Amino acid sequence: MDLARLxxxxxxxxxxxxxxxxxxxxxxxxxxxxxxxxxxxxKHIHKIGDPTRALHxxxxxxxxxxxxxxxxxPVPEHVHDYVEISYVYRGHAxxxxxxxxxTLAQNEVLLLDAACPHAVGELGEHDIxxxxxISRPMLHRSLEQSLSPSSTVSxxxxxxxxxxxxxxxxxxxxxxxxxxxxxxxxxxxxxxLEPTAASPQTVSRLFELLLVELMQSYETSLLQADMPTxxxxxxxxxxxxxxxxxxxxxxxxxxxxxxxxxNYASALLKRQxxxxxxxxxxxxxxxxxxxxxxxxxxxxxxxxEAGYANMSFFYKKFAERYxxxxxxxxxxxxx
Numbered sequence: 256m257d258l259a260r261l262x263x264x265x266x267x268x269x270x271x272x273x274x275x276x277x278x279x280x281x282x283x284x285x286x287x288x289x290x291x292x293x294x295x296x297x298k299h300i301h302k303i304g305d306p307t308r309a310l311h312x313x314x315x316x317x318x319x320x321x322x323x324x325x326x327x328x329p330v331p332e333h334v335h336d337y338v339e340i341s342y343v344y345r346g347h348a349x350x351x352x353x354x355x356x357x358t359l360a361q362n363e364v365l366l367l368d369a370a371c372p373h374a375v376g377e378l379g380e381h382d383i384x385x386x387x388x389i390s391r392p393m394l395h396r397s398l399e400q401s402l403s404p405s406s407t408v409s410x411x412x413x414x415x416x417x418x419x420x421x422x423x424x425x426x427x428x429x430x431x432x433x434x435x436x437x438x439x440x441x442x443x444x445x446x447x448l449e450p451t452a453a454s455p456q457t458v459s460r461l462f463e464l465l466l467v468e469l470m471q472s473y474e475t476s477l478l479q480a481d482m483p484t485x486x487x488x489x490x491x492x493x494x495x496x497x498x499x500x501x502x503x504x505x506x507x508x509x510x511x512x513x514x515x516x517x518n519y520a521s522a523l524l525k526r527q528x529x530x531x532x533x534x535x536x537x538x539x540x541x542x543x544x545x546x547x548x549x550x551x552x553x554x555x556x557x558x559x560e561a562g563y564a565n566m567s568f569f570y571k572k573f574a575e576r577y578x579x580x581x582x583x584x585x586x587x588x589x590x
Contacts, residue, residue: 316455354372
């Protein structure tokens with residue numbers, strides 16, 4: 256399917272949309288049914304959607320389905336039994352999420368946990384929003400196949416799989432400039448509208464790539480923001496962790512400790528301390544080595560304890576910081 260045909264199909268009005276445009280209103284009591292409510296804080300929020308039906312769709316992998324939201328038909332506040340991704344293919348989509356108003360622009364994404372209250376405002380004729388419904392097993396597979404366990408997206412999905420959390424979270428991805436997000440969504444939609452025997456596997460891979468791209472675009476947007484993204488206490492915790500574990504600390508270790516991706520943790524440290532992760536590690540190791548030399552250790556023993564396996568590299572870094580060799584540093588001490 257070419258993209259012009261895809262655009263045409265998505266813009267085509269359904270019979271129900273023509274009726275809504277003419278003034279008809281959908282009776283949401285039919286969708287809510289009886290007894291389908293969930294207590295969120297002090298409010299009773301209606302629950303929409305039957306996961307047993309919503310998660311089975313031709314051309315899609317088991318546990319993932321896609322629907323185009325009806326235009327001219329606002330959706331009142333509600334929750335689901337599943338995780339939902341809202342994607343704006345064209346135009347804008349006004350929403351209220353956890354009581355706060357936001358508008359999704361073209362190519363932006365909203366990731367909603369099951370118990371996150373949200374409402375969708377009226378979409379115009381040229382506003383195309385798609386909702387992707389995701390089951391727990393599908394989330395498990397996506398985490399295992401595609402995402403860093405410390406990324407923002409992974410942490411959200413881990414929370415969604417945890418029975419002990421309140422499931423009210425959401426993440427707004429301002430991915431308007433990401434060509435990959437749009438391309439992956441277009442390919443997924445082409446598989447949906449013209450399914451083949453290979454479509455479920457193809458969509459699974461495309462969905463994993465979509466999540467990876469969302470993770471990268473989200474972290475890039477945070478790093479480009481004017482406001483600091485780590486509180487000073489958390490920066491201090493990061494530096495303290497490096498100091499305590501300098502002899503064998505890796506960037507992956509630190510990222511897991513901070514619940515961030517490695518690239519994001521590294522960029523944050525550089526922006527907020529002025530030094531790279533490895534510079535901070537080297538400083539901590541050299542401080543440790545100097546302390547051991549002060550206590551009477553040999554250069555070889557101090558290097559080993561501080562985490563240096565290469566003595567030539569240790570001598571070079573020590574001289575750069577202290578302006579002398581480890582032996583000369585020891586000789587300055589009174590005996």
